Amino acid sequence: xxxxxxxxxxADAEEIxxxxxxxxxETDHLTFGSEGVPFSLEEEEAMLERLQTDPRQRFLLxxxxxxxxxxxxxxxxxxxxxxxxxxxxxxxxxAYWGKGIGT
Numbered sequence: 001x002x003x004x005x006x007x008x009x010x011a012d013a014e015e016i017x018x019x020x021x022x023x024x025x026e027t028d029h030l031t032f033g034s035e036g037v038p039f040s041l042e043e044e045e046a047m048l049e050r051l052q053t054d055p056r057q058r059f060l061l062x063x064x065x066x067x068x069x070x071x072x073x074x075x076x077x078x079x080x081x082x083x084x085x086x087x088x089x090x091x092x093x094x095a096y097w098g099k100g101i102g103t
Contacts, residue, residue, distance in 0.1 A: 003101065004063040008071075009052070012061060013044040019068045019093070026094040056083075062092070062101050069096045 008016060017036055025034030032038075039047070051059050056078060062070030069092060076086040090102045 001064055001099065003069075005060055006063075007052075008048055008059040008061050010045045010048045012068075013041055013048055015068055016048075016061075016071070017041065017044055019071065020091075023091045023093055027091075030091060064096070069093050070101045072102075 017039070020032070021034055021036035024030055024032045024036055037044075048059065051057050056076040058072075058074040060072040060074075061068050062072070071089075071091050073089045074086060077083055092101045
């Protein structure tokens with residue numbers, strides 16, 4: 001298995017929304033279910049564009065054979081005295097659990 005890891009871009013928005021619906025239905029450990037996240041395609045595209053210029057945030061895609069199999073995001077706090085804090089989120093498609101993708 002060859003894993004490709006790269007930053008998400010606007011062109012990935014539709015595939016990301018589809019991925020999120022799938023993984024939302026595969027686990028109870030996300031903040032959403034099989035309905036996915038409450039963003040339209042346009043909102044997802046705009047968010048991905050904003051992330052490209054914000055050094056405090058990263059949105060990464062893990063792909064195997066061109067398919068998104070995992071997503072990781074990193075958001076640090078913008079307030080000066082809180083910049084040492086961040087949130088990290090990771091999700092992996094169930095078919096790829098236990099293969100080290102989230103590590």
